[in-house]
Amino acid sequence: MVEQLSPLEPVFRAGSHGNFVDGIGVTLSEIAPGSIVQLAAWPGQEKKLMATINSVTALKLADGAGAGASSDRYAAFGFAPAKFLVTDTSEGLAATFAKEVPSAIGTVTDLSHGRTALRITGAKAEWVLAKLFAIDFSSAAFPLGSGISTTHHDIFTQIQRSGPASFDLYVFRSFARSFWKMLCHAADEVGYEVR
Amino acid sequence: MLITCPYCGPRDVSEFAYQGDGNRKRPDPASTDPETWNAYVYDRLNPAGAHNEIWQHAGGCRAHLAVVRDTLTHEVSSVRFAREHGAPTHGRRKSGAKA
Ligand SMILES: [Zn+2]
Numbered sequence: 683m684v685e686q687l688s689p690l691e692p693v694f695r696a697g698s699h700g701n702f703v704d705g706i707g708v709t710l711s712e713i714a715p716g717s718i719v720q721l722a723a724w725p726g727q728e729k730k731l732m733a734t735i736n737s738v739t740a741l742k743l744a745d746g747a748g749a750g751a752s753s754d755r756y757a758a759f760g761f762a763p764a765k766f767l768v769t770d771t772s773e774g775l776a777a778t779f780a781k782e783v784p785s786a787i788g789t790v791t792d793l794s795h796g797r798t799a800l801r802i803t804g805a806k807a808e809w810v811l812a813k814l815f816a817i818d819f820s821s822a823a824f825p826l827g828s829g830i831s832t833t834h835h836d837i838f839t840q841i842q843r844s845g846p847a848s849f850d851l852y853v854f855r856s857f858a859r860s861f862w863k864m865l866c867h868a869a870d871e872v873g874y875e876v877r
Numbered sequence: 878m879l880i881t882c883p884y885c886g887p888r889d890v891s892e893f894a895y896q897g898d899g900n901r902k903r904p905d906p907a908s909t910d911p912e913t914w915n916a917y918v919y920d921r922l923n924p925a926g927a928h929n930e931i932w933q934h935a936g937g938c939r940a941h942l943a944v945v946r947d948t949l950t951h952e953v954s955s956v957r958f959a960r961e962h963g964a965p966t967h968g969r970r971k972s973g974a975k976a
Contacts, residue, residue, distance in 0.1 A: 747884045762938035763884050763958070816889040823886075830885060833892055833936035 688712055689798055689858045696877050700870035707806030707872025710865060713799045713850060715757075717775030723764040723788040731788050735768060738775075738782055750827045750842055757850065759829025759842045764788075767829065767840055767852065769799065798858035800865065803848040806872040811849060813868045815839070821846065837861065878951045883958055884938045892936035898922070899929035899943055899959075925949055931959055 688694065690712055698706065723731035732743050739756035743749055743766075750759025758768040768775065776792035783790050802810060808819040814834050818824060821843070829842040839861075840852040853861045866874065878890040898921055904913045922928075930944045941959040946952070 747886075763940055765938075816891070831937045831939075832885075832888070836936065838936065 686714060688714065689855050690862050693859055693863055694876065698873065698875050699866065700873050702873030702875070705873060706804065706875045708802050708804035708810055708869050709875045709877060710862075710869060711801045711803075711877055713801045715769040715771055715799055716773035716794070717768075717770040718793045718797045718799065718852065719768045719770075719776045719779055720791040720793050721766045721768060721779060721783065721788060722791075724786070725764070727787045728764040731764070731766070731783065734779070734782050734787070735766060738778060739768065739770075748828045748830055750829045752827060752842070752844055757842060757844065759827065759840075761829055761831045761840050767793075767842075796855055797852045798855045800851045800853065800858075800862065801844065801848060802851065802865070802869075803845065804872075804874075805847060806869075807847050807849055810865075810869050810872060811841075814864070815841075817841075819849070834861070834864075878953070880932060880934075880942070880944060880953055881956055882934045882937060882940065882942065883956060884940060885934060888934070888937055892934060893932045893942075894935040896931040896933050896941065899931045927954065 694712070721731055721735065735741065735743055735758055739753070739758055741751040741753060741756055741758050743751060743758055748760050750757070752758070755771050756769065758766055760766050773794070776790055776794065779790045811817070811819050815832050817830065817832055824830070824843050826843050826846065829840060831838070831840050833839060837857050838854065842850045844850045879887045880890060880893055881887045900922060901917060904917050908914070926947055926949060928946055928948050930946055932942045932944050934940050934942060943957050943959045944953055945955040947954065
């Protein structure tokens with residue numbers, strides 16, 4: 683198996699940083715799933731593709747824009763009409779979907795090496811993300827499990843709410859290091875722990 | 878200015894790319910009539926008021942959208958997927974809405 687390397691390695695410093703004397707506002711980490719796969723359905727085939735995602739991952743994807751869900755192993759959410767991002771803690775998910783999704787239903791794109799997955803967790807997670815994205819991060823507008831596509835300064839980012847105070851961010855791997863540094867700067871004010 | 882994408886909900890205009898006048902009809906590709914092509918490429922209504930426009934949600938779901946925007950006030954009175962004819966069917970999270 684190929685040894686996984688992180689693009690954050692030169693700037694990843696575990697421990698407490700910033701203004702943490704009054705407590706840690708957020709925890710930042712890289713979640714490094716083994717697989718990150720993008721699935722797209724042809725017009726009229728969305729329901730069949732969702733059924734395949736449900737059967738492979740045992741997640742229940744609801745109808746509706748941006749709906750998603752996660753388990754200990756998998757995460758999935760809609761990020762565009764008839765398009766879904768699915769992650770697996772193990773490698774090999776793209777090969778599984780390539781077998782399960784016939785070309786008449788849709789397409790499978792392996793992004794495992796193309797994206798970096800970051801997690802921000804803590805009482806100040808919404809506050810810190812709101813500095814970077816023009817998005818309503820409240821749980822009323824951004825419910826648990828759901829996902830969005832947005833940009834930071836024209837850099838594409840997909841975000842899933844992975845917990846009441848937790849978000850997973852998927853960014854281009856080639857931009858991950860600068861994005862990580864920016865995320866750390868944004869979290870400086872509230873105090874952050876890297877782990 | 879906010880545009881309410883039928884998939885993503887209300888988003889800042891910086892996420893969208895303007896794709897031009899939505900009133901244009903591409904001439905028959907077999908046509909060699911220069912007047913027709915000249916009109917397609919250059920002639921614009923340029924109204925002071927409601928204007929049909931095509932935008933792409935380039936920094937979001939990447940869908941192409943048919944938008945009616947008031948050129949005097951920037952008020953957006955209608956947004957639907959450009960591929961659809963008729964009203965939007967994909968209701969997404971309006972501000973404050975539940976899943
Ligand atoms: Zn959109």
